[in-house]
Amino acid sequence: MAGLFRPTAADRCRLLDPGAGIGSLTSAFLDRCHPGDLRFFAIDVTAFELDGLLHAELARSLSRFTAHTQLTHEILGGDFIEQAVNRVQFGQTPFTHAILNPPYKKIGSASRYRLLLRQIGIETVNLYSAFVALTVALMAPGGQVVAIIPRSFCNGPYYRPFRDFMLERAAIRHLHLFDSRTNAFKDDAVLQENIIIVLERGARQGEVTVSASTDDGFSDLASHTHPFERIVLPGDPERFIQVPMTLEPNAIERSPAVACSLAEIGVGVSTGPVVDFRLKVHLRDLPGPGTVPLLYPAHFRGLGTEWPKPGLKKPNAIQRNAETEKWLYPNGCYCVVRRFSAKEERRRIIAGAVRPGAFDGTEMLGFENHLNVFHERKQGLPEALALGLAVFLSTSAVDENFRRFNGHTQVNATDLKLMKYPSRAALIALGEWAISTATAPTQAMIDGQLAKLTL
Incomplete structure (x- = not known):
């Protein structure tokens, strides 16, 4: 995930990690910055973590990088959704980068979270999509977001408002799919595929790189670049997000006889x-x-x-x-x-x-x-x-x-x-x-x- 960020001309990085845990994702990002692959004069990290018991370990993880990086960091407890909504409403300094593995849990239609999110135009049904939408909203123009999330947002009516929100504010740069539902996440009862998505706030949509691997070893990584018209089909009212696995059109795409609606x-x-x-x-x-x-x-x-x-x-x-x-x-x-x-x-x-x-x-x-x-x-x-x-x-x-x-x-x-x-x-x-x-x-x-x- 850290390797999917693109170098920029900016000399200062403001990194957001919502739901940071013990800092594994932020540490991976900072590891990449250390040898100069991502060149920043200074890095400011804002890490949200609801579980206070993890704060000490998270602080130790981030402190390891202060010796060789111009790094400042803040660890925030409390509710990310509530604080993020406040930040969006009051226009606080936006972030340039974000890396996240958000929680997965349904949001009730009459819940406090649903009402909070509606205040800033976000309508969605799960914590993971709420975290991604809020992260996009907190990004500066050109800001990059790398997230690992379930693939359920790609289709279905319940995630249509989230797809609209995301596609209207950001360009999809990369999609990485794990072909197996179990091999990449062995400790979880995974009922759906997980996907890594790379978004760029306010950017013009262009080609999308689609890669896939069987598991977390990436030993069989395959990658192709597709025009956006193969990712979101022109004229699709639901804006389903397709993840084509080959460059060649399949038999359905090639057949002029398959063209009717029900x-x-x-x-x-x-x-x-x-x-x-x-x-x-x-x-x-x-x-x-x-x-x-x-x-x-x-x-x-x-x-x-x-x-x-x-x-x-x-x-x-x-x-x-x-x-x-x-x-x-x-x-x-x-x-x-x-x-x-x-x-x-x-x-x-x-x-x-x-x-x-x-x-x-x-x-x-x-x-x-x-x-x-x-x-x-x-x-x-x-x-x-x-x-x-x-x-x-x-x-x-x-x-x-x-x-x-x-x-x-x-x-x-x-x-x-x-x-x-x-x-x-x-x-x-x-x-x-x-x-x-x-x-x-x-x-x-x-x-x-x-x-x-x-x-």
Whole structure:
């Protein structure tokens, strides 16, 4: 992280480290300054650390550099968010550099933090994005920020205001991705990829360097430079941040046949409406009188459905009555996608298809909340269209393309809405191919169909 700062002509550095701990990141920055790689006549360090028990060790870490560096430092306890908001409001001397590994914790919509941040135009849902936004706000023009944070800010509606705030005030210079969710952070239960981001306050946006390594050893470091148009796609209303891993466009980018929105093909996607713990009294282990099928991710295998599944440890059915009726869909053909993947799972998007013949003529179906459901105005799809969507979403190219902006275990309906799809006719042709295939199609067979798509 310290090596990602660019030399400047400034002779004085004002470094911010919010959440400094024992000073590991600041020490790395000062180590780089010592041999003259970053040349400053003087360095002022402001280190925020909420835990007073760490202050003595933090002071010792910083004091090591005073012998060979014109260094002054201050260690501030208390709440960084509160103090940073005050600094922004009163226009205190801004910083030229910042290095941070912020805390990760959700911020409640009515919490004190949310209200404080709104005072200076920051709307965000997690401490880590609040720390980054405040740090950007505290930077002088040309100020450089290097942060290691979860990748969840790259997509999804909840982080849209944060993306807007960041992109309007800073240029992205570098993104470094750890390909493994576990190898770089062995002591943590990491459910999403972490990313190092380099920002420059008030700079003109240009090309972005994207690098990746499997783990914290960086032995297999690979790096490419991309035009910004590959990082934030022109015309993307959500401003998702893509992280392309190769210079060459992938099969989705190259295909002129993949250019339609879901709305253009007349399809909607929603999160499964049955939240099982809220309807627990109505759930049944196995189907019986007055019940309808309840479908979980475990009921799907390949492109098909396995229902019921005795011994599943999940209910197979839900009672149909006045309390559950509004959460049910008419029996029909649907495409479904799992909302969550397991850590290090081979695929991020796992799609399947529902066909009414599997449910003995039942009138209604229940889709549990861990599924995303493709439908037409809450009704079923034509069989070939449902299967065509499942085939398209099961291609390796779609999965690779999705991973460019999604780095965690969740696949949201919003993400699926914003993807591009083949035309309705092309999807139906894919579905007809799947219906006519004598055996379950292999991954190679599915991937081969993508190249045959026509407009």
